[in-house]
Structure formats: C-alpha cells, structure tokens
Amino acid sequence: MTPRNIKRRAVSSIKTNWVALASSSELLGKLHYFFLSSAFDREVRSVLAGHQLHQINRNNFEKSNYALRRNIHRLEKGLIMRPRRAVFASDYIQETVNVFVDALGHTNEEESSWAESVLTEYFDVLEQDADDRVESARKTFHENQDRRATHAEYIRTRKPYQYRSHEESWLISSHEFFFDLATQRRSVRWFEDQPVPRSTIDKAIEIAASAPSACNRQPYKYLVFDDPSLVGEIASLPMGVKGYEHNIPALAVLIGKLRAYPFPRDRHVIYIDASLSAMTFVYSLESLGLGTCIINWPDIPELESKMESKLSLGPDERVVMLIAFGFPDKSAYVPSSVKQPLEVLRSYNPGARI
Numbered sequence: 141m142t143p144r145n146i147k148r149r150a151v152s153s154i155k156t157n158w159v160a161l162a163s164s165s166e167l168l169g170k171l172h173y174f175f176l177s178s179a180f181d182r183e184v185r186s187v188l189a190g191h192q193l194h195q196i197n198r199n200n201f202e203k204s205n206y207a208l209r210r211n212i213h214r215l216e217k218g219l220i221m222r223p224r225r226a227v228f229a230s231d232y233i234q235e236t237v238n239v240f241v242d243a244l245g246h247t248n249e250e251e252s253s254w255a256e257s258v259l260t261e262y263f264d265v266l267e268q269d270a271d272d273r274v275e276s277a278r279k280t281f282h283e284n285q286d287r288r289a290t291h292a293e294y295i296r297t298r299k300p301y302q303y304r305s306h307e308e309s310w311l312i313s314s315h316e317f318f319f320d321l322a323t324q325r326r327s328v329r330w331f332e333d334q335p336v337p338r339s340t341i342d343k344a345i346e347i348a349a350s351a352p353s354a355c356n357r358q359p360y361k362y363l364v365f366d367d368p369s370l371v372g373e374i375a376s377l378p379m380g381v382k383g384y385e386h387n388i389p390a391l392a393v394l395i396g397k398l399r400a401y402p403f404p405r406d407r408h409v410i411y412i413d414a415s416l417s418a419m420t421f422v423y424s425l426e427s428l429g430l431g432t433c434i435i436n437w438p439d440i441p442e443l444e445s446k447m448e449s450k451l452s453l454g455p456d457e458r459v460v461m462l463i464a465f466g467f468p469d470k471s472a473y474v475p476s477s478v479k480q481p482l483e484v485l486r487s488y489n490p491g492a493r494i
C-alpha cells in the first residue's frame with residue numbers, strides 16, 4: 141500500500157469514528173455542526189428569515205396571508221366537529237378577525253372570501269353572549285362590514301359542506317383510470333422540440349393546488365420557465381440532468397416559503413406540502429399528454445447561491461425540486477424502474493402483540 145493510500149485510509153477511519161461518536165451525543169453533534177460542517181447554515185438562516193417574514197406577512201401586504209389561512213382552517217375544523225362545542229376558538233377569534241380586517245384589499249380575493257364566509261358562519265352558529273372574547277371579535281367583524289366586498293354566492297358556499305361521497309360520483313367507476321395513469325407515468329427525459337401551451341401548464345397548476353397541505357397554508361409557488369434560453373440557464377444548475385438538459389422544453393422550479401410558519405418545528409412542512417402538490421402536478425400533466433421528470437435539488441451552497449440570484453429568491457425561500465416537462469419523444473426509451481413489492485413496503489400493526 142502506498143503512503144498516500146495509508147494516509148487516506150487513516151483519515152477516512154478517523155472521520156468514520158468521529159461521526160459515530162458525534163451521532164451518539166447531542167453536545168458532540170452540536171459541536172460537529174458548529175465547528176466542522178456548514179451543511180445546515182443556510183437552512184438555519186432561512187428558517188430565521190422565515191420567522192421574521194411571518195410576522196411581516198401576518199400584518200399582510202402580500203397576496204396570501206398564512207396566519208389568516210391557518211386560523212380560518214382551524215375555525216372550519218371547529219365548525220365540523222361532532223359534537224360541535226357551544227363555544228370554541230375564543231382564544232384566537234379576535235386575532236383572526238384582526239388579521240382578516242387588516243388583510244382586506246391586500247390578500248387575494250379567493251382567500252378573503254373564504255375567510256369572510258367561514259367567519260360569517262362562525263358568528264352565525266355561535267351562541268350570542270356566551271363568551272366576551274367572541275362578542276368583542278363579533279363586534280370588530282360587523283364594524284368592518286362595509287369594507288368587505290365579497291360576492292354573496294361566495295359567502296354562501298365557501299364554508300364547511302357535506303362531503304360528496306364517492307358513491308354519488310363517477311369516480312367510483314374510475315379506479316382503473318387512476319391505475320392506468322399511475323402505472324403509465326414514468327420519468328420522461330427526452331422530449332419533442334415543441335412548446336408547451338401555457339393554458340395546459342396553468343390548468344395543471346390549478347389542479348396541483350388542490351393537493352392537501354398542512355392547515356391549508358400552501359406554502360409554495362411554481363416558477364415556470366418556457367423561454368428556451370432561460371430554461372437552458374436554470375437547467376444547467378442541478379446535477380441530475382447532465383446529458384439531457386439541452387432537450388428540456390419547460391421547467392418548473394418549486395419553491396417552499398418558510399414565512400408560512402412562526403415556529404421552527406414546522407420547517408419541514410414546505411417540503412411535504414410542495415411534494416404533494418408536485419405529484420398532483422405531475423399526474424395532471426400526464427393526463428394532459430405531457431411527460432415529466434422530477435429533478436433533485438441538493439443543498440449545495442454554491443448552487444443555492446446561483447439559483448437564489450437567478451430566481452431572485454427571498455431569504456426564506458427554498459428550492460424544493462425542479463420538474464422538467466414537455467411532450468414526450470415517442471421514439472425515446474424510459475427506464476423500467478421496477479417498484480418495490482407490497483411485502484417490502486407495508487406492514488400492518490407493526491409491534492402489536494398478537
């Protein structure tokens with residue numbers, strides 16, 4: 141063995157042993173990331189920037205108000221509770237009405253009409269004079285009646301409703317359609333040299349917006365590129381497209397917004413919510429005749445900086461993934477990508493005593 145190899149082995153062995161030691165102790169783990177690794181630095185800064193922007197967003201001036209969305213969601217959950225409590229949300233109803241009133245004229249109409257409809261329902265069903273805090277909030281809500289401009293139809297419809305069960309809809313007979321959609325979809329990496337109509341992209345994003353998200357916040361946005369030179373610039377950044385980046389007609393960069401949360405405990409939710417939406421986007425495009433390939437965005441500081449400045453991202457905005465899409469080149473191949481079998485993927489009641 142050459143001296144160089146001996147040295148390399150020794151260094152590798154020290155690293156492995158140190159990592160084993162650091163992973164066994166909270167203090168050593170902290171020291172490791174404080175002195176020896178900057179891997180989480182950007183994430184920490186983004187989470188902190190997210191807290192600060194959450195406070196600013198709370199007092200609105202953006203098209204969407206995450207504190208309002210969360211509280212309206214909580215009210216809806218209270219309204220559908222069985223049995224429904226005579227008084228609920230008294231600890232946050234004033235705050236919710238204040239945020240709603242402040243956001244009028246700033247937040248998008250869908251959001252404010254949803255909020256207004258749910259608040260109207262809330263004050264309608266809650267007993268009068270049962271709780272001082274509710275009455276104070278009710279007063280603020282009614283005082284601002286004139287400033288609200290929501291269409292009566294929205295007020296009637298944007299509140300909890302009886303779920304339209306499967307049996308009554310055509311979906312019950314369409315399981316095979318979904319099976320075909322899911323099994324036909326493969327990651328497509330070769331596309332026809334043909335632009336994707338924006339109406340098709342918009343339709344897919346509207347459908348993707350129907351995905352579930354924590355407290356219905358939807359803390360993400362789609363940055364779509366269909367200009368060939370911009371697509372080329374953005375596609376040159378991630379590592380996973382080497383060899384086919386020149387061939388991508390359109391690209392969506394999915395961005396998570398940490399300003400949606402006041403607490404670091406929720407920092408992972410941007411990735412979960414954005415991914416649920418991304419999968420819906422991918423299926424929508426597939427059903428519209430388009431192929432897709434999700435592209436990994438690793439947390440590499442130099443790449444992050446480049447992407448941040450190219451896309452003018454805010455300090456709390458994180459790239460979750462990229463999605464390449466276009467009309468599939470029918471002469472090209474896709475990997476078979478065999479999936480794991482059921483017995484590997486699932487277990488029922490693990491750990492239960494039988």
Ligand SMILES: Cc1cc2nc3c(=O)[nH]c(=O)nc-3n(C[C@H](O)[C@H](O)[C@H](O)COP(=O)(O)O)c2cc1C
Nearest residue numbers: 325326327329379380381433434435436461475477
């Ligand atoms: C989070 C994620 C990151 C991915 N990154 C890449 C990538 O960088 N480059 C690529 O060509 N494919 C990428 N893919 C596609 C996967 O390779 C592909 O989904 C997987 O091999 C299964 O194949 P299928 O999508 O055809 O079922 C990624 C997929 C996911 C979900």
